Amino acid sequence: MSRERIMVVEDEESIQELIRYNLLREGFLVPVCCENGESALENAVTYKPDLILLDLMLPGMDGLTVCRNLKNDPATRRIPVIMLTAKSEESDIVIGLELGADDYITKPFSPKILTARIHAVLRRIAALAETPADEKELVRGPLHMNAVRRAASLDGHELDLTCSEFNILYHLAKRPGWVFTRSQIVNAVRGDDYPVTERAVDVQIVGLRRKMGGFGELIETVRGIGYRFTQEP
Numbered sequence: 559m560s561r562e563r564i565m566v567v568e569d570e571e572s573i574q575e576l577i578r579y580n581l582l583r584e585g586f587l588v589p590v591c592c593e594n595g596e597s598a599l600e601n602a603v604t605y606k607p608d609l610i611l612l613d614l615m616l617p618g619m620d621g622l623t624v625c626r627n628l629k630n631d632p633a634t635r636r637i638p639v640i641m642l643t644a645k646s647e648e649s650d651i652v653i654g655l656e657l658g659a660d661d662y663i664t665k666p667f668s669p670k671i672l673t674a675r676i677h678a679v680l681r682r683i684a685a686l687a688e689t690p691a692d693e694k695e696l697v698r699g700p701l702h703m704n705a706v707r708r709a710a711s712l713d714g715h716e717l718d719l720t721c722s723e724f725n726i727l728y729h730l731a732k733r734p735g736w737v738f739t740r741s742q743i744v745n746a747v748r749g750d751d752y753p754v755t756e757r758a759v760d761v762q763i764v765g766l767r768r769k770m771g772g773f774g775e776l777i778e779t780v781r782g783i784g785y786r787f788t789q790e791p
């Protein structure tokens with residue numbers, strides 16, 4: 559059973575209680591719940607939780623500001639953050655991901671989704687910690703990439719990729735399951751063969767998927783937000 563410590567930041571008492579109840583039932587520990595951003599920042603430093611569930615719509619300091627502060631403070635920047643958002647807050651989700659949030663859940667959500675997302679983020683963080691930083695050879699299911707030779711193959715068939723296509727695919731595949739916004743992708747691959755724009759990312763993805771044929775679905779479109787490489791089973 560999991561004993562990770564989750565901090566909940568949610569101003570609506572009934573939702574906060576529901577989340578807490580479900581986390582405890584799932585075997586997580588919930589050392590502290592916060593109703594506003596100020597106490598969230600304080601408690602994050604005091605309790606050093608393994609993960610923070612952060613509602614974006616908070617009275618006073620909003621969730622995005624909380625996220626920015628958490629990710630700017632060396633004491634808290636490594637704590638994964640999952641944003642709790644409304645469906646209508648797509649642009650906030652994009653900003654939050656760019657500020658360093660690790661994932662988001664749109665309200666209303668089921669207890670199943672909640673715990674599945676928490677486990678997924680914790681797994682990804684753990685996998686990332688185990689991956690050597692200088693890993694040049696990347697294997698994700700049928701996809702093999704070598705950053706030194708700049709070679710990519712799918713199911714044993716060599717892929718003929720442009721420089722930008724290679725970089726985008728490598729960036730996504732390096733962190734399977736992670737959602738990247740267009741602007742994050744631009745920042746990661748900028749200025750290799752030509753200046754990449756957010757719109758150009760969409761065009762590159764179309765080209766990539768075409769070249770990947772039946773495996774094109776490995777790159778998943780996250781509507782209104784960006785793209786991700788499908789998490790390995």
Ligand code: CA
Binds near residue numbers: 568569613614616
């Ligand atoms: Ca709220």
